[in-house]
Amino acid sequence: MHINAEGIVFRQVKIGGGRKMIHLFTKKYGKISAGSSIVEKSRTKSAMATQLFTYSNYELFKTKDYYNINSGEVKKTYYKIAEDVDKYMQASFVLELTEKMLPEEVPQPRLFNLLIDFFAEMEKREKKHETLVLAYEVKALSLMGTYPQLDQCACCGSSENLSHFSIKDGGMICGNCANKANDTLIYQPKFDIINILKYFLKTPLHAFERIALEEATAKELQGILRNYMSYYLDIGTLKSESFLKEIF
Secondary structure, three states: OEEEEEEEEEEEEEEEOOEEEEEEEEOOOEEEEEEEOOOOOOOOHHHHOOOOOEEEEEEEEEOOOOEEEEEEEEEEEOHHHHOOHHHHHHHHHHHHHHHHHOOEOOOOHHHHHHHHHHHHHHHHOOOOHHHHHHHHHHHHHHHOOOOOEOOOOOOOOOOOOEEEEEOOOOEEEEHHHHHHOOOOOEEOOOOOHHHHHHHHHHOOHHHHOOOOOOHHHHHHHHHHHHHHHHHHHOOOOOHHHHHHHHHO
16 A cells, blocks of 8 residues: 655664665654665655655555655755754754654654754754753653643642652652652752743743753753653663763
8 A cells, every 4th residue: 555654764774685774753654664775875855855854755655564665755854953963963862762752653743743843943043952952852741641740749739849850750749758758769950940841841942042041950951851751751771862971
């Protein structure tokens, strides 16, 4: 059966015989893996559609449990991301993180649209790229149904003295519950984590053009979110995350 799908390339894996497996995030079918014989270094429209940071339309051949890319045509290429090493690494992290979040063949059209918006804003952004990444992560958590509890203690339900963030309890907890707990995955942020997370969730990505967190705040928030996503979305070690730590 021949089908058409809008998609974004997560990554490629060579499988021999001049073929490769393209891991795609498609708007209609979710995360899929598709075989391809398209020559990557050629200058055809299909070859361009197999590159990172491109938004393309693919013609696929689908059997019961296999996809093959017959052709592809780029709808939009975000080439400026690849021209800046910081942008490239941050965007690569987001791609890998998104791939890890998604189960196979479960459509997530809102997350797909969010990723397209992220590419567009990352391409334009000049500095403090990590703030845009954090905004994407917060919105992605909400779309995946794992957004943390912020308005009351995740342990006792109190709305007072919400001073700590507990990974295992799924959000903010009060000082009393934090003092009773014996858990290394409880943080006492040095910044207003509740208002930052709420702001990041409600504010469109395009509005982040002139918004940037202080470096220390961004680093602390990234650590909390990374552990939170690892716990609830079963995300292990990311190669791109290791590269970011080595370079920056």
